[in-house]
Each structure stands twice: as structure tokens, then as C-alpha cells.
Amino acid sequence: MESRVRNICSFLGLLVILLRHSVEAQANGDCPADGRTWVPFGQSCYHFVHGEEDVAKRYTIEEAKNMCRGFALLIVNTTSVNNFVVQYSPEVWKNNVNIWLGLYYDTDDDQYKWFDDSVVSFKNWVEGGSPDWDIPLMDKCVVLHSTTGKWENVSCTKDTENGVVCEAAQKPVVIGKKNGSPLLSALVILSVIAILGVSAVVWFFHQRSNSGTALLPSFEYHPPFRAPSADQTCLVEAEELEETS
Ligand SMILES: *[C@@H]1O[C@H](CO)[C@@H](O)[C@H](O)[C@H]1NC(C)=O
Ligand SMILES: *[C@@H]1O[C@H](CO)[C@@H](O)[C@H](O)[C@H]1NC(C)=O
Numbered sequence: 189m190e191s192r193v194r195n196i197c198s199f200l201g202l203l204v205i206l207l208r209h210s211v212e213a214q215a216n217g218d219c220p221a222d223g224r225t226w227v228p229f230g231q232s233c234y235h236f237v238h239g240e241e242d243v244a245k246r247y248t249i250e251e252a253k254n255m256c257r258g259f260a261l262l263i264v265n266t267t268s269v270n271n272f273v274v275q276y277s278p279e280v281w282k283n284n285v286n287i288w289l290g291l292y293y294d295t296d297d298d299q300y301k302w303f304d305d306s307v308v309s310f311k312n313w314v315e316g317g318s319p320d321w322d323i324p325l326m327d328k329c330v331v332l333h334s335t336t337g338k339w340e341n342v343s344c345t346k347d348t349e350n351g352v353v354c355e356a357a358q359k360p361v362v363i364g365k366k367n368g369s370p371l372l373s374a375l376v377i378l379s380v381i382a383i384l385g386v387s388a389v390v391w392f393f394h395q396r397s398n399s400g401t402a403l404l405p406s407f408e409y410h411p412p413f414r415a416p417s418a419d420q421t422c423l424v425e426a427e428e429l430e431e432t433s
Contacts, residue, residue: 227276229276232357247288252352260304264310267310287332
């Protein structure tokens, strides 16, 4: 019986920890949940394509866009985003990588624009670079060197680059929101059902083993749990689990 109580307690403790962690994860802001690693920074989330996903290793800007699966290519419109990209890159890439920027050359306005059509105010051109006038304007694209953070003009179609970073807007988390996450609510409901179910089964077998063949146990003589001691075991168990997690 004791071991059963301990098992249930471990289970409850784990549930509490899981629930708490899922709440904490939400407090970090909402990044896309598409199974890939999204790093929150500022108002956005960033996915650095690397590892197994980085099959082709080199991409034209069109291929880079496809790697982002509907999300946008990296927009670097502030110094802090530029620094963030340089600082995070070594976490995923060993050497310098030329990261495609979400820029296109607007031949009507005769200037670069971000893919969301915002004007380019922050720039970080490499010193002594060239405007590369041999690249047709329509085919002008920009890469960011991951080690220096400096930008360089390249051809969108002839050059293949090895760095792809995708960007998604980070959904702000409303604290104390009335209708919380449906996932969280479902988790809570499922947990309660699971706890009730397990308790009932344990109680049933405990009663049956104690009262021999009698299927309907008597409440008077066989209280289901020694309530206070079981509660205390639970608290201790939960704390132990929390510490080791
Ligand atoms: C920079 O771009 C992001 C979208 O990537 C946008 O939300 C933000 O307002 C822009 N900031 C500036 C200073 O242009
Ligand atoms: C890249 O091209 C743009 C527009 O033609 C130009 O303003 C910029 O100076 C060039 N960058 C470098 C590093 O030469």
C-alpha cells in the first residue's frame, strides 16, 4: 500500500511540475510551435536553420525563403537585432555563415526595401565593399556575415549562401487572460480525471485485498487512505521531484 501511495504521489508531483513548466514556457512569449527551435528576442522569434534540417547547405534566396515554410526571412532593422544574430550564430554554426537578409532591391524607388516593404534605416555595410554594379539591380540581394555582422551585396540567384534565419512575430502573452490556453485547460482536466481514476483503482484493490472476497468494501472499517500521513508523503515527494528536475 505504501508503495502505491508513493507512486501516486510521484505521479501527482510530476503533473504539478509539468503544469508549472508549461505556464512558465508561455510566459516567455509565443513562438511558433512547429517542432523547430525558435529563439525569442525583442518582439520576434528567430529560427536558425542548422543541423539535420540544413540538408542542402547552400541556398539561393528563393530556396532560403522556402526553408522558412511560410515565415519571413530575417529582418535586421536595429543594432540590437544585428548584435543578437552575431551573438547567437556560434550556438548553431561553427564558422562564418553568410545569412540571407529579407531585403530586395526596389527598382521603382531605386533603393533596398525589407520584404515587409519597410524602408531601410539601419544599415551595416562592410567597409571597403563594392556596390557590385555588375549585379543587375533586379538581382541584388544582401547577406550578413555571421562572425562580423557586416552586410555585403550579392546576387540573389547566382550566389548560394549557407545561412538561413527565419523570423516570426512573437505573440504577446496576456497575463491573467480570462480564457487561458486551451491546451493548459485540457491538461488540467485530463490530470484531474487521471488522478481520480488512479485513486479509484488503487482504492478498489486496496479495499478488496483487505476485505478478502467482499467486493463492496465497508467505509466504516476500512478508510481508503490514512489521510494525513499520505498527504505529507505527497508534499515531500513533490518537493523532492521539483528539486531534482
Ligand atoms: C523592425 O522590424 C520588425 C519586424 O521584423 C518590426 O516589428 C519593427 O517594428 C521594426 N522596427 C523598426 C525600428 O523599424
Ligand atoms: C550595396 O549596394 C547598395 C545599393 O546599391 C549600396 O548603397 C551599398 O553601399 C552597397 N554595399 C556595399 C558594401 O558596397
